[in-house]
Amino acid sequence: MSLSNRLLCRYFSSSKNATKNTRTKWKSVIGLEVHAQLNTKSKLFSGARATFGAAPNSCVALFDASIPGTLPVLNKNAVELGVRTALALGCNVSAVSMFDRKHYFYADLPSGYQITQQRAPLARGGALSFPVFVPGVTKTPYYKTARLHQLQLEQDSGKSLHDPVERKSLVDLNRAGIPLMELVFEPDLETGEEAAALVKELMLIMTRLQSCTCRMEDGALRVDANISVHLENTPLGTRTEVKNIGSVRAVAQAVDYEIQRQIAVLDNGGTIHNETRAWDSAAKSTIAMRDKEVVQDYRFMPEPNLPPLHLKLHEAESGADGEPEADVIDVPRLGQTIPELPEQTRQRIIEMHQLTSTIAITLVNDITLYEHFRSITEGSNEKAADRSPKLVANFLINELLTILNRNKLDSADCLLTPDQLGTIVDMLQGNQLNVQYARRVLQQLLGVSSSDEQRKLCPREIVASNGWFLITDEAQIRRHCEDAIQRNPKLVEKYRKGKEKMLYALAGEIAKASEEKIDMARAVELLKEMLK
Numbered sequence: 001m002s003l004s005n006r007l008l009c010r011y012f013s014s015s016k017n018a019t020k021n022t023r024t025k026w027k028s029v030i031g032l033e034v035h036a037q038l039n040t041k042s043k044l045f046s047g048a049r050a051t052f053g054a055a056p057n058s059c060v061a062l063f064d065a066s067i068p069g070t071l072p073v074l075n076k077n078a079v080e081l082g083v084r085t086a087l088a089l090g091c092n093v094s095a096v097s098m099f100d101r102k103h104y105f106y107a108d109l110p111s112g113y114q115i116t117q118q119r120a121p122l123a124r125g126g127a128l129s130f131p132v133f134v135p136g137v138t139k140t141p142y143y144k145t146a147r148l149h150q151l152q153l154e155q156d157s158g159k160s161l162h163d164p165v166e167r168k169s170l171v172d173l174n175r176a177g178i179p180l181m182e183l184v185f186e187p188d189l190e191t192g193e194e195a196a197a198l199v200k201e202l203m204l205i206m207t208r209l210q211s212c213t214c215r216m217e218d219g220a221l222r223v224d225a226n227i228s229v230h231l232e233n234t235p236l237g238t239r240t241e242v243k244n245i246g247s248v249r250a251v252a253q254a255v256d257y258e259i260q261r262q263i264a265v266l267d268n269g270g271t272i273h274n275e276t277r278a279w280d281s282a283a284k285s286t287i288a289m290r291d292k293e294v295v296q297d298y299r300f301m302p303e304p305n306l307p308p309l310h311l312k313l314h315e316a317e318s319g320a321d322g323e324p325e326a327d328v329i330d331v332p333r334l335g336q337t338i339p340e341l342p343e344q345t346r347q348r349i350i351e352m353h354q355l356t357s358t359i360a361i362t363l364v365n366d367i368t369l370y371e372h373f374r375s376i377t378e379g380s381n382e383k384a385a386d387r388s389p390k391l392v393a394n395f396l397i398n399e400l401l402t403i404l405n406r407n408k409l410d411s412a413d414c415l416l417t418p419d420q421l422g423t424i425v426d427m428l429q430g431n432q433l434n435v436q437y438a439r440r441v442l443q444q445l446l447g448v449s450s451s452d453e454q455r456k457l458c459p460r461e462i463v464a465s466n467g468w469f470l471i472t473d474e475a476q477i478r479r480h481c482e483d484a485i486q487r488n489p490k491l492v493e494k495y496r497k498g499k500e501k502m503l504y505a506l507a508g509e510i511a512k513a514s515e516e517k518i519d520m521a522r523a524v525e526l527l528k529e530m531l532k
């Protein structure tokens with residue numbers, strides 16, 4: 001075990017009081033760099049396809065392979081997607097931006113340099129305000145704001161494939177030239193959960209803008225975290241960079257681990273080195289990759305084959321003949337195409353449906369869950385307007401997510417239709433079904449192996465065939481109450497002597513006898529009347 005890991009183990013095994021003191025002594029500072037693949041059909045400077053999962057080296061143009069004599073041609077759609085993202089984040093879009101060459105030598109970078117924007121990026125400034133809420137971790141939601149330093153366009157490199165058996169390294173250039181948007185945030189965060197929440201909010205925004213698919217499993221989004229700790233009222237500490245974190249949950253885990261690792265090293269008299277580290281998802285720890293004490297000279301220089309990028313920032317701008325120039329990107333026009341953003345949606349459904357902020361955050365933070373909510377309450381179905389938004393939200397969050405978690409499914413994997421879910425809500429709202437049996441209906445729907453057959457099933461028919469409808473007949477409820485009173489004379493006697501909790505013990509007996517299919521609200525009312 002390495003020294004840092006031994007120190008970290010010693011830190012985690014220390015007493016609770018020592019841990020509490022350490023947490024008050026140290027302050028953590030986190031800044032994120034997010035690389036998002038722009039959702040274009042072709043690459044940033046060539047016409048090659050930007051297709052994930054294609055056969056190796058099947059999406060490579062001559063320019064991507066750095067064949068002499070080839071020149072870059074800027075992808076207009078990539079610039080437009082970058083501008084829309086910048087506007088959504090409140091950035092100041094640059095009237096003129098420029099491209100640079102960043103020199104370094106890897107086998108998967110044929111030209112020996114990466115074309116990026118270093119000195120004059122596409123946009124600067126801006127900020128992202130986002131909710132931080134993790135059930136079981138944060139008691140109540142709170143908002144955090146992270147300032148955006150700059151947003152720049154750049155090309156991705158290829159991919160090296162190492163075969164340890166054959167002792168060979170192969171290069172796949174399919175990703176070489178893929179358009180990326182790098183978002184550099186100021187170090188305004190303090191915890192791993194805040195870092196994960198920022199990434200989640202950014203993914204929601206870019207998904208709505210359709211500027212990035214945000215599928216981290218496909219490499220469409222990668223996160224680098226710069227982390228340091230320092231004593232209160234002292235300068236910032238030496239930072240480490242954790243590269244290429246591949247999931248939202250891993251962002252929180254990697255950041256929190258690195259914070260605790262640095263604290264453990266410093267508490268034991270060690271020194272934090274400026275280094276690049278990687279996140280090992282299997283070991284749940286960061287591991288050293290390379291030292292950064294010696295600053296690498298990338299020899300930035302202007303890209304000679306690309307002219308400055310001019311954008312139209314004001315409505316008055318036009319060509320020499322008074323008409324808008326066809327090739328100039330119109331920033332104000334792009335601003336008009338920005339859809340409702342996640343925070344606007346949260347505030348709208350809070351005001352429109354009188355939902356709590358916690359429910360609104362939970363719904364909107366899950367794209368699939370919110371789409372179900374919107375379809376069930378605001379869809380074209382004639383029953384949508386009559387459905388209780390609070391009931392729908394609670395059903396989706398408490399019942400649907402519970403069953404999905406039980407089946408180890410993500411909400412995105414749920415193939416149930418809004419009509420099926422709406423029918424279950426209608427039965428709940430109409431007092432024809434209770435929550436326990438609503439979960440059984442969901443389980444039976446999800447238990448069908450064929451997705452086509454699953455969509456054909458009708459929840460109402462499932463309830464009818466299994467006899468799961470709620471017992472609401474007054475006479476039947478009264479008979480169940482009478483039976484419970486006759487079978488439990490001691491509970492009745494205690495209740496009449498003033499122990500009111502015995503009423504709910506009797507109600508439990510009724511629920512058990514009816515297999516939890518009885519209208520318990522009416523049963524409790526009748527019990528009270530009959531026990532007077």
